[in-house]
Each structure stands twice: as structure tokens, then as C-alpha cells.
Amino acid sequence: MDPRTRIAIIGCGGIGHTHARAYAANSDVCQLVACADVAPQAADSMEREFGCAAYQDAAAMLDDVRPDAISICTPPSSHLPMTQLAAERGIAVLCEKPLTRNLPEAQQMVELVQSSDILFMNGLCHRFHGPVQQARQIIQEGRLGRVIQFQNRFAFRFQGVEQRWFTDPEIAGGGILLDTAVHSLDLFRFLVGEVATVCAQISTTLPIQVEDSATLLLRSVDNVIGEISCSWVTPPGEAIVRIYGTDGTLGIDYSREPNLRYCLAGGDWVPVPFEGPDRFAAETRHFVECVRDGRQPQVTVQDGARAIALIDQAYASATRESGNQFSEAAR
Numbered sequence: 001m002d003p004r005t006r007i008a009i010i011g012c013g014g015i016g017h018t019h020a021r022a023y024a025a026n027s028d029v030c031q032l033v034a035c036a037d038v039a040p041q042a043a044d045s046m047e048r049e050f051g052c053a054a055y056q057d058a059a060a061m062l063d064d065v066r067p068d069a070i071s072i073c074t075p076p077s078s079h080l081p082m083t084q085l086a087a088e089r090g091i092a093v094l095c096e097k098p099l100t101r102n103l104p105e106a107q108q109m110v111e112l113v114q115s116s117d118i119l120f121m122n123g124l125c126h127r128f129h130g131p132v133q134q135a136r137q138i139i140q141e142g143r144l145g146r147v148i149q150f151q152n153r154f155a156f157r158f159q160g161v162e163q164r165w166f167t168d169p170e171i172a173g174g175g176i177l178l179d180t181a182v183h184s185l186d187l188f189r190f191l192v193g194e195v196a197t198v199c200a201q202i203s204t205t206l207p208i209q210v211e212d213s214a215t216l217l218l219r220s221v222d223n224v225i226g227e228i229s230c231s232w233v234t235p236p237g238e239a240i241v242r243i244y245g246t247d248g249t250l251g252i253d254y255s256r257e258p259n260l261r262y263c264l265a266g267g268d269w270v271p272v273p274f275e276g277p278d279r280f281a282a283e284t285r286h287f288v289e290c291v292r293d294g295r296q297p298q299v300t301v302q303d304g305a306r307a308i309a310l311i312d313q314a315y316a317s318a319t320r321e322s323g324n325q326f327s328e329a330a331r
């Protein structure tokens with residue numbers, strides 16, 4: 001019998017195909033046995049490319065195939081119901097971000113995972129980006145001295161977002177805060193510690209019902225102050241993280257090689273090369289190894305719920321400010 005972990009993917013769109021490629025890169029420990037998508041052409045495309053069985057109905061697929069674990073790669077409105085299907089069958093779950101559309105659903109997700117005792121991981125994939133892990137090590141070794149400030153910007157021009165589910169509050173739960181700021185907030189927690197306070201300003205430029213740009217100000221429990229900004233409107237694309245300490249600074253720029261550079265007081269900028277798997281290959285490998293070995297994943301349902309709770313606080317803060325009429329629609 002093949003000892004490898006049997007995987008199925010639900011949702012065969014953009015990130016579903018990314019997960020399929022990532023599992024294929026880990027074919028020594030897992031095999032993709034099936035996929036499901038309500039859109040037959042999406043499931044057929046994954047079947048053709050990866051040689052797995054294709055279904056339109058996720059529950060039927062789980063009952064027929066009985067995978068060990070699934071990736072949930074559907075839009076946010078189905079993350080909770082899909083996890084419920086898996087929990088009823090005792091199947092492990094890697095669920096894409098955002099965990100859910102809002103805080104009440106996130107609390108239901110935590111209760112579901114705890115009561116069913118399934119292995120669950122939330123796809124906050126930036127923790128698995130090699131340069132992010134190298135940066136964390138530099139910070140934890142104290143090489144930047146005391147960390148004072150955190151900056152992060154994920155921004156790009158999202159062509160055609162008006163026609164996608166990303167801007168439908170019923171499906172997405174909100175706008176760019178739920179789409180990209182969940183990653184940013186998790187990066188803040190991973191690199192400089194738990195968030196104590198967050199406030200936000202949001203704006204909407206496109207003809208949509210949700211926010212398409214946002215700026216957040218944060219403070220950590222250890223008094224690191226942070227600024228997160230994100231936009232679907234502003235070209236060119238930018239994906240950067242900067243950490244400023246009393247003895248030096250580091251910067252991650254996802255668009256340049258190597259991504260990570262640091263500069264200590266009186267010195268020059270030092271590039272830090274990274275040669276390892278991409279973040280999705282590393283994330284899925286960690287998930288499969290946890291399923292195989294019965295270990296708790298590094299990114300838990302509580303981490304996903306914490307990001308949603310912080311987004312909820314950001315919306316509440318933005319709503320208190322004048323001119324943020326879109327924030328109510330987004331919730």
C-alpha cells in the first residue's frame with residue numbers, strides 16, 4: 001500500500017492550482033488523489049494537469065475518495081461549511097485565508113475544530129516564506145537590538161476585481177482588509193509579537209461596496225509600533241516588510257533577489273541569500289508532515305481567528321471615523 005498522505009483539494013481556481021503544484025513538489029510524502037469544484041471546467045483542468053479524480057460536489061468527493069487531508073481553496077463564505085464536511089468525516093484541513101468572513105464565524109470555526117478534534121491549519125503562508133523565517137531569526141538573535149518599528153505594504157493594481165467575488169461582501173466578508181491585511185497582521189505577530197492595539201483608516205476608489213485601500217496603525221504588547229498599508233488600486237505592485245531596531249534595520253522586498261537585506265549600525269547593507277522551497281511548497285509539506293505524524297501545525301485555527309478579530313477591530317476603528325461609509329457594508 002502507498003504510505004503517502006492522500007490529499008484532495010476543494011476549489012480549483014487560482015490558489016487551488018497553487019496548492020496542487022505545491023503538493024506535487026512534495027510527491028515523496030503525499031499524493032493528490034481528487035479535487036472538487038462547482039465549476040466543472042475548473043475541476044477538469046486540475047484533473048488534466050495533475051491526474052487526480054474530478055468532482056463537482058465536495059461531499060460526494062469526500063465520501064467516495066476518503067482522503068486523509070484536504071485543502072480548502074474556495075472563497076471565504078464556504079470555509080466554515082467545507083470544514084464542517086471534513087470534521088464530520090474526521091479529515092484534516094488546510095484552509096486558505098481568511099479563516100472566515102467575520103468574527104462570529106471565526107468563533108464558530110474555533111469551536112468546530114476543538115469539538116471535532118480534527119487537525120486544522122490556516123493558510124497564513126507568509127510564515128513559510130524562507131526570507132521571513134530568516135528575518136525572524138535575525139530579530140530573535142537580537143542583532144537589530146531592541147525592535148522599535150514595523151512596516152509592511154502589500155499593494156498592487158487588481159485588474160477586474162470589480163467583477164470578482166473578492167468585492168462581494170456576502171462572499172468575501174469585506175474588501176482588502178480580509179484579502180491581504182490578514183497576512184500582514186499575521187506577519188506582525190510572527191515577527192514582532194502579539195498585537196495590543198490596532199486602529200485603521202480605509203477608503204474605496206473603485207465602484208465597489210467594500211474598501212480597496214487601508215492603512216493600519218498597531219502597537220505590540222512589547223511596545224513595537226507598526227504600520228500596515230494595502231491597496232488593490234495603486235501600481236506598481238509592492239510587497240515589502242521593514243523592521244527597525246536600535247542597532248539596525250532589515251528589509252524584505254518580495255520582488256528582488258535576494259528578498260532579505262539587513263544593515264547594522266555603521267555597516268553596509270548585507271544581502272541574505274535563500275535557496276529553499278517556495279512558501280506554498282514549504283507550507284503544504286509542513287501540513288502533510290503534521291497529518292502524518294499527528295503533530296499540531298505551526299499556524300492554528302486560533303492564529304486565523306486572531307487575524308479576523310484584529311480585522312474586526314480595524315473595521316470598528318475605521319467606522320468611528322467620518323467618511324468611512326463603506327466599512328459598514330464590508331462587515
Ligand SMILES: NC(=O)c1ccc[n+]([C@@H]2O[C@H](COP(=O)([O-])OP(=O)(O)OC[C@H]3O[C@@H](n4cnc5c(N)ncnc54)[C@H](O)[C@@H]3O)[C@@H](O)[C@H]2O)c1
Pocket residue numbers: 010011012013014015016036037038039042056058073074075076078096097098123125179
Ligand atoms: N494564501 C494566499 O496567498 C492566497 C492567494 C490567493 C487566494 N487565496 C485565498 O484562497 C481562496 C480562493 O481564492 P482564489 O483566488 O483561488 O479564487 P478563485 O475564484 O480563483 O477560485 C475559487 C474556486 O472555488 C470554486 N468554488 C466556489 N464555491 C465552491 C464550492 N462551494 N464548492 C467547490 N468549489 C467552489 C470556484 O468555482 C473557483 O473555481 C480565498 O479564500 C482567497 O482569499 C489565498
